[in-house]
Amino acid sequence: AAMGRDAADVLREDGIEALRRLIDEAPEIGPEIDDGASGWPDLIPLDSPPLPALNPDLLPGWLGEMARAVAIATETPPELAAAFGLAAVAAAVQRVYCVRPEPGYFEPLNVWLLCALEPGNRKTAVQGAMVAPLSAWERDEAEAMAGEIARLTSERKTIEARAAKLRAKAAGTEDNNVRADLTRDIADLEAGLSEIPTPPRLWAQDITPEHLGTVMHGNAERIALLSDEGGLFDILAGRYSNGIPNLDLCLQAHAGAPVRVDRGSRPPVHMNSPALTIGISPQPDVIAGLAAKPGFRGRGLLGRFLYLLPPSKLGHRTLDGRPVPECVRDAYDTGLRALLKRERAKDEAGKEHPHALSLSRGAWIEWKAFARHIEIDMRDGGRFEHVRDWSGKLPGAAARLAGLLHCAEHATGEIPPEIGEATMSAALELAATLAAHALAAFALMGADPGLSAARRVWRWIERTRHTTFRARDGWKALQGSFPARADIEPAFAMLVERGYLRLIEAEARAAGRPSPAYQVRPDLLRGAI
Known part of the structure; x- marks a missing residue:
């Protein structure tokens, strides 16, 4: 009950309907269990160990020294x-x-x-x-190429202007021989155009x-x-x-x-x-x-x-x-x-x-x-x-x-x-x-979706401090991340496999019977690990 009140307080102060709502909203749990940590497998952490640092000494002389100095300066x-x-x-x-x-x-x-x-x-x-x-x-x-670029650009413009002048002359003549000569001259000029380099x-x-x-x-x-x-x-x-x-x-x-x-x-x-x-x-x-x-x-x-x-x-x-x-x-x-x-x-x-x-x-x-x-x-x-x-x-x-x-x-x-x-x-x-x-x-x-899902479920367990819970309760609390019940099941399986949870009651086949129940590793909840 909230704020230190027990069931008797709720019944006396709020009535039978309030007590029924409190019972209906309480998560189902499995049978009574021993909260000792004995018998649990070795824990396989969900979080990766700290990543190794890159040692600047692996970089040769001037490169490694600069990397180290910049890291210190910034x-x-x-x-x-x-x-x-x-x-x-x-x-x-x-x-x-x-x-x-x-x-x-x-x-x-x-x-x-x-x-x-x-x-x-x-x-x-x-x-x-x-x-x-x-x-x-x-x-x-x-800067070193600027002068050469300017010179070649000027030469190109001059040649292009000459070619344009000859092209206009060729277009205006009726003499086929003259037009052919002018066309050859234009081709020769354009063939001599230098490519202008770019920096x-x-x-x-x-x-x-x-x-x-x-x-x-x-x-x-x-x-x-x-x-x-x-x-x-x-x-x-x-x-x-x-x-x-x-x-x-x-x-x-x-x-x-x-x-x-x-x-x-x-x-x-x-x-x-x-x-x-x-x-x-x-x-x-x-x-x-x-x-x-x-x-x-x-x-x-x-x-x-x-x-x-x-x-x-x-x-x-x-x-x-x-x-x-x-x-x-x-x-x-x-x-x-x-x-x-x-x-x-x-x-x-x-x-x-x-x-x-x-x-x-x-x-x-x-x-x-x-x-x-x-x-x-x-x-x-x-x-x-x-x-x-x-x-x-x-x-x-x-x-x-x-x-x-x-x-x-x-x-x-x-x-x-x-x-x-x-x-x-x-x-x-x-x-x-x-x-x-x-x-x-x-x-x-998210290359390993099962691991990502298991971390999400474990964060929920840490927040709620559940010692036992049913799979249905976890799914209801995390439906934003797991739209279907089947989506969260691999996370529970991985938590069991890695020693975070223990299955204490399997899912019953009959309709309406409780969903699987899990015990949370006790020493984790006590902060021992």
Whole structure:
């Protein structure tokens, strides 16, 4: 009874009808039970253990030092700066280098990194610091090309004016021979028109898939999409195309597959081996809705991202971060600019292609063992059973990370053609960290609906402090999340399987009989665990 009143108080003060209502509304429970904790199986927690932190020491010299210094200066998790730093390195070397883990198998060096953080975590400041050298390089290149662009533009306008004058003259003459001569002169002039170069682009932020192809086509088939938000997913889902997802170019540009786009309304876009790097930091809530977007999971978009879900530092900051030392910032700028100066290799016929980085014997042994371990974990009941679309790409992603670390390590000198064992070990440790975060990310997306449902039911149990309850009562309380009784049953089954509940009375077959009754693990309610 409410406010300390028992049944006798209700009967005396409110009457028999009030007492009947109180009895009717009370949840049914099973038989009397012993509230001891003996006999319960080992508890398998519903919540994942704390995710491993990304160690900036795994990143070579100038890259790791910058990531650590930016994290300290902004009081943000190091994962955020590391993600944007790796994306910046990838933007510099994609299509210039690739990795050959085994004969006949090549991985490009573009990567897709996603670091989810709540608003207020100074994501814009971190992105700005880690991307600054790319922006500065773009400005420097544009300034260096400005004079040549102006000269060629002026020459082109002059030639076009002469061609227009001849065309008008040809149109006005009745002499076929004169017209033919003028037409040849016009053709010769237009054939001599020089293409006006455009300053190179390294990265973009808000761009449609259609325009992305045009930009990449005119920019050595490569670009990086870098943003401190998750608007990219809305664009890919069809924000500017009437809700129709447009994923083809991004999927092909992750793998380096040829692109052939011919549409009447736009110039054709033909690329042989496009490379797209992505570095974004959406809010965690954005991740929660990704799996529901048409095509995102089924077509492999979500399986291509490397996920990081660091804990927010909001509420625990000193608000007294130390500025990034100039020497660290300068070394970072020097390292990225050195990578940006690298040129593609050429074969005997002068055709350009990426430099292929092979693995040393020790690096290959480590990488192969890692790949075989992942393969086993993708079996039914294995760690990656529910995320095979992601884990199947993890060995390739580890090879890409090794290539990026190798290029960064030797940025200011000669880049050896072979990746060493120590570099591969660092890449595999990064990959292991990313694997733990990816599992948490897919759980957040609802990749394992049974686990998500079980957590929701357990939160209800914790709020109500039930020691026993019937399944019908749980369903009635949570009908907003479970429209049908059958929807909540897997959650009860998982809670029993993981040691949170015990079935104490099975559902009776006869109509109108009580639904299943469960006991809640007593030591959990007492806060012992």
